[in-house]
Amino acid sequence: MHIVVLPGDGIGPEITAATTGVLRVASERFQLNLRLEEHPIGHASLKQFGATVQPGLLDVVRAADGLILGPTATFDFKDEARGEINPSRYFRKSLDLFANVRPARTYAGRPGRLGDFDLVVVRENTEGFYADRNMEQGNGEMLVTPDVVISLRRITRSCCERIAHAACRLAMKRRKHLTIVHKANVLKIGDGMFLAICREAARAYPGLEVDDVLVDAMMAHVVRNPDRFDVVVATNMFGDILSDLTAELSGSLGLGGSLNVGDRHAMAQAAHGSAPDIAGQDVANPVSLIQSTALLLAWHGEKSGAVRYEEAASAIEGAVAKAIAEGRATRDVGGRLGTIAAGAAIAEILQAK
Known part of the structure; x- marks a missing residue:
């Protein structure tokens, strides 16, 4: 499975790094053969290419099996003539991602x-x-x-x-x-x-x-x-x-998964914004993007008929639930871990299973 990864702005690179760590463990355990192709998006892309979405990126995404979009500084991008494209809107509209699927649930150890x-x-x-x-x-x-x-x-x-x-x-x-x-x-x-x-x-x-x-x-x-x-x-x-x-x-916006789905394409996307006020502090909750990515794997498994992707998605969701129940999570959901450590805990549980 070929997945394009766009880390985004603010806390985006941090929670994306935690998410790709979980994905690599899932790929090895379930023999998913994931190929992650990363590109800049948002401010990083604007600085490098003069546009928040670089030319030709849409074609790259269309040729892939899925897209992971980290949160971007949407409010900053006001003038498309200056390359300030809203990445979320751009991909939702260009790929005709007509359904935004947003699960919300409570977790053992973190009663609602x-x-x-x-x-x-x-x-x-x-x-x-x-x-x-x-x-x-x-x-x-x-x-x-x-x-x-x-x-x-x-x-x-x-x-x-x-x-x-x-x-x-x-x-x-x-x-x-x-x-x-x-x-x-x-x-x-x-x-x-x-x-x-x-x-x-x-x-x-x-x-x-x-x-x-x-x-x-x-x-x-x-x-x-x-x-x-x-x-x-x-x-x-x-x-x-x-x-x-x-x-x-359910306990925090940082727990909410989000999958944007069309007839042929899907985009995993954190349910929250780029939170520039806490960027670089290793405190952001990576679960939203991790759960969104699990939804992407499940969608690909159902679409392709490859059950192992759905099994991997279920295992990731189970690892998230276990990590939260054990308190191995970020502060917003009662834990004491930073972003990277919380992602590593989920990856460790996933690997142990």
Whole structure:
């Protein structure tokens, strides 16, 4: 399996180094024959090549079996004419990665304040209120006068259908429960269509239990009783907010895995930002990117029919759980280890198994 690795900005290189260490152990144990090809991205690429995403990198990624993207300083990149491309948006849009899969779960040894839970948010990734990805040309936000801004949201039948089926397929592999999150009582046309299409798609999956919750009510439910949910599907912005909330409820945003999936490509990506305030201090939690990479291996295994990749993914997730249960983790989740040592602990457990 050929994986392109883009370490990113801030804490990105640190958590990427910890992640690749785990990957190398997994590759040896499960005979994955992983080939990791690293390239600069973000500020490092801008300094070296004059662009945050160097020319030709997309072709390299398309030819690979998967992509790992460390967190980048997205807020810093404002002018594409000066090479300041948002790497996350660029790859999501260029590779048509329409589903953002965001698991959130609690761990033994690190009990959640709201009890144990295990859920997945499936977020539509290519349209919605995101101004940089819902127009063929230009931006979805317009400054009409100095005091008036109009933001456009795009909702299409095709994007609703494919995210709905992606969520349904995942729910059928888990506890067969799908929750549709929406605001159809106010956004009657856009969210009304999203809700109707999700319900129609779910009819093709016998035994799938389906309910729907208004997004504001969902925020109340998920902080009161998160274990009632299994797979949650939502439009882009609602899913973005909800997935960060559920990751934090599990104990830390640093625990949340994130996989961006399309029909032919997938990108593992930490669920959090580049955290420049703690960069270089060896305190960042590497678990989010490690878990995201496990999701990437599982996706490749399912896609290629090579079970050993799915077995490796499961073993990595088990090693993460054991490390957290033993307190061999970073401070944000009750441990005392630094970034590199926390990654090494997971690799050690993985190797010992």
